[in-house]
Each structure stands twice: as structure tokens, then as C-alpha cells.
């Protein structure tokens with residue numbers, strides 16, 4: 001909340017900033033070859049469209065505005081920030097992919113990046129900072145094809161524990177999915193085993209996510225709109241927000257140190273279990289370099305491994321939750337996928353990464369889950385670093401760019417009958433797994449764009465396919481409520497990640513040998 005005591009001072013600063021921004025924008029407006037901003041609602045002079053934004057499913061409102069203004073690209077203002085929403089695949093590809101050099105920054109959050117000290121995290125750092133490339137290289141190397149193979153035994157163990165959990169207490173299936181996705185990432189990132197969601201390492205990561213959520217809530221912190229306020233000393237009356245931010249900074253710094261120091265202590269004691277962090281730290285120890293360089297590299301490793309839980313846990317569990325629920329209300333699709341898995345298991349005793357390519361229908365089902373119930377309906381916001389022009393519209397420097405992934409995934413031109421769940425859209429022609437899908441591959445939209453596209457895609461797909469295959473091999477999933485079998489009655493959660501809101505389902509064990 002904005003502090004009450006110094007509202008007058010802040011409002012004055014804010015009004016001056018707003019006026020200056022608008023004057024500057026008008027001036028640059030005249031100098032730009034394209035003069036019109038993309039169309040959109042105007043809202044009020046002070047807050048722009050702030051009050052028009054819905055608290056749930058904003059992606060649907062953006063698509064409605066796009067239709068109303070008859071433009072795939074729309075724009076509006078929230079206080080002094082310009083937001084541009086791209087509602088079709090053409091604009092997303094033209095700007096975020098093809099012009100990635102200028103569209104791959106993140107909008108600045110003064111509260112989170114500067115006051116809470118999180119500006120170095122991969123999610124927030126500028127794409128022009130050399131660290132961004134360094135982070136992505138480490139994550140792609142660590143969790144690409146080779147890294148996924150290395151992590152396979154961990155994945156197998158964790159998924160087997162999931163199946164045991166589902167057998168013994170199926171009613172707690174949501175908790176089992178959460179524990180498994182968290183367990184995988186903790187083991188792969190740090191070599192740390194968790195048994196329950198009460199584990200202290202999970203608490204550390206969840207507290208980090210919670211604080212990050214509060215500190216990045218749009219519209220909550222005046223400093224995000226009037227950056228000069230960051231210089232307000234924390235003792236000034238009304239600067240409770242600054243004191244809060246500094247407290248969070250201390251806590252977040254401590255929290256990110258916990259797992260990193262644990263791995264270092266394990267390595268020193270000669271007990272290190274191989275992990276993403278331990279491999280990188282061991283490599284670092286073997287390199288010859290001065291201490292400043294080594295410190296910088298260790299810091300990079302810490303920020304990278306610290307990002308894995310945030311990047312992997314809620315996203316993977318969202319997709320898996322939607323999968324389980326969709327299977328329960330689509331028994332035919334479930335049975336078809338199971339037949340393919342059963343066939344494969346007849347020939348291979350153990351499922352490895354190579355076998356996954358022999359499950360084209362299951363892969364098509366994963367694509368359809370990611371299309372039908374996108375994990376990130378607006379991906380993550382990008383920011384454009386220089387003024388640009390598209391379709392005759394001016395895109396102002398510094399504008400926040402939101403790709404409306406939900407609108408693309410439900411575009412009837414790309415995906416006829418978009419609200420019908422049908423993996424057949426992606427079944428390769430003539431059984432050739434290398435052939436292109438009949439409809440566009442949704443993974444090109446589900447995992448983000450340009451230089452910010454998800455570096456964990458390969459790991460995410462492999463781990464999801466393994467979990468999906470094993471769940472339907474071991475259990476028949478059912479939903480007794482026939483009303484819910486109509487996809488139009490499904491409800492979705494709203495947040496950075498989204499999934500179908502859970503409803504009662506049953507897991508009936510099959511009489512099959514364990515794998």
C-alpha cells in the first residue's frame with residue numbers, strides 16, 4: 001500500500017513525473033515517423049486504465065480490447081507506464097523473435113530490482129548485461145540434452161516415489177505432484193533430497209517466491225512509477241515501504257545463500273551428491289584464476305542455481321496438474337495415450353530419454369495440454385529498449401510488451417475449435433515423428449520468446465513426459481462428475497503461472513508390474 005503520511009509529497013513527485021513523461025512522449029511522438037500508438041482504452045488522466053484491469057484472467061480482457069479496437073496489437077497506460085499487448089502470433093514473432101535484439105529486456109522494477117537487491121536474477125537482469133548470457137549458457141549446458149540425461153536417475157527415483165504416494169493416499173494427489181516437482185528440482189539443482197513439503201529447503205524457496213510476488217505486484221509500489229523516490233531515506237516518516245524493501249533485501253540475500261552454502265559444505269566434507277551446483281563449483285575450483293574472478297564466477301553460479309526452483313517448480317506442476325485433470329475427463333484420449341505407453345513398455349524395460357521420441361501421441365498430448373491450458377498466459381513481460389515501428393504504429397522506448405499467449409493458443413485460425421481438447425491436432429502425419437504437426441507447434445509460444453525464451457525447455461519436456469507416461473501406465477484416472485467432462489465448465493487459476501482449478505478425481509491402480 002502507498003504510505004498515507006507523505007501522500008502529498010509523493011503525489012507531487014508523481015504528477016511532475018507523469019507530466020514530464022507525457023510531454024516527452026508528445027515531443028517524441030512528433031519526431032517519430034509513425035505517429036500513432038497502437039489503439040487501446042485511455043482510462044483516466046491520472047491512473048490510465050488501472051481501474052479497468054480485471055483481477056482475474058486479464059488475458060481475456062486484452063483479447064476483448066484487441067477485437068474492440070480491431071487491432072492485434074493494442075496499448076494503454078497504467079499511471080505513467082505504457083503497456084503494449086501483442087494478441088496474435090504474427091506480432092509476437094515479428095517483434096519478440098525477429099527483433100529480439102531490442103525486445104528482450106525486462107521492465108524495470110525499482111522496488112524489487114534495486115531496493116530488494118534482486119536486479120541480478122536471470123528473470124530480471126537486462127539482456128544487454130553480459131551476465132544474462134553467462135546465466136543462460138550455464139543453465140542450457142546444465143539442463144540441455146546432456147544435463148537431462150545426467151538428471152535421469154533422479155527423475156526416475158522421484159517419479160517412482162510419486163507413484164507410491166499416489167497409491168497410498170490418492171486423495172492428496174495435488175500435494176504429491178507438488179512434492180515431486182519440488183523434489184526433482186532440489187535434487188538436480190543442489191543434490192538435496194526432500195521427503196515432504198515441510199522440508200526447510202522448500203520453505204526457503206517458497207518464502208523467496210512469496211516475497212518476490214509481493215515486491216513485484218504491479219501498481220503496489222509508488223517507487224516503480226516515480227523512481228526518484230528510491231533515494232528517500234528509510235527513516236523518513238511515510239517511508240515504511242523503503243524499510244520493508246530493505247528488510248526483504250536482507251531476507252532474500254540470506255535465503256539465496258542457504259542452499260548454496262549447503263552444497264559448499266557438502267563438497268568440503270567430501271560428501272557432495274552430484275548436482276548442477278556441485279558440478280559447477282568443482283569445475284570452478286579446478287580453474288586457475290585470481291580471487292576476484294573466482295568470486296564473480298561463484299556469484300554467477302549462485303544466481304543460476306537459485307533461479308532453478310523459481311523457473312521449474314510452479315511451471316512444471318501447473319502443466320502436470322492440468323494434464324491429470326484433462327485425462328480424468330477425457331477417458332478416450334487417456335486410453336489412447338496409455339496404449340502407446342503399454343506398447344513401448346513391452347519392448348523396453350526402463351524408459352530412458354531416447355525412448356521418449358517413441359511416444360508421439362503422448363508428446364502430442366503434452367503439446368495440447370500446453371496449448372489448451374497455457375502455463376504462462378502472458379509469458380513474462382518484455383521491455384523494448386528503443387523506439388520502434390510496427391504496422392504503422394509507434395512502439396515507444398521503454399514500453400512493457402506483453403505477449404498474449406492465451407489469445408494465440410486459442411486463435412481459431414491457428415487452432416480450429418480452440419476450446420476442444422484434442423491431441424490429434426499435433427499427431428505427426430503418417431506416424432513420422434519428424435514430420436511437422438498438422439497445426440502449429442504450441443511449444444514455440446508456451447516457452448517464451450527471443451533472448452528470454454525458457455532455458456529449461458528440454459528438461460521440462462523430458463520430465464513432464466516421464467511423469468505423464470508413468471502416471472497413466474500405473475493408474476486409470478477418472479472424474480465422476482459428468483458436468484466437468486464439458487471443457488467449457490472448467491475454471492482456471494490466475495497468476496504468473498496458471499492451471500485448471502482442481503476438482504475431485506480418482507486414481508485406480510492397474511494390475512501392471514512396476515517399471
Ligand code: HEM
Pocket residue numbers: 122123124136139143307308311312313315316319375376379380381382446447448449450451452453454455456457459460
Ligand atoms: C512446463 C514447464 C515450463 C514452462 C511452460 C516455462 C515457461 C517459461 C516462460 C514463458 C518463460 C518466460 C520467457 C519470456 O520471457 O519470453 C520462462 C523463463 C524461464 N524459465 Fe521456464 N518454463 C518451464 C520450465 C522451466 C524449467 C524446468 C526451468 C529450469 C530448470 C526453467 C527456467 C526458466 C528460466 C531461468 C527463465 C528465465 C529466462 C530469462 O529471463 O532469460 N523453466 N519459462
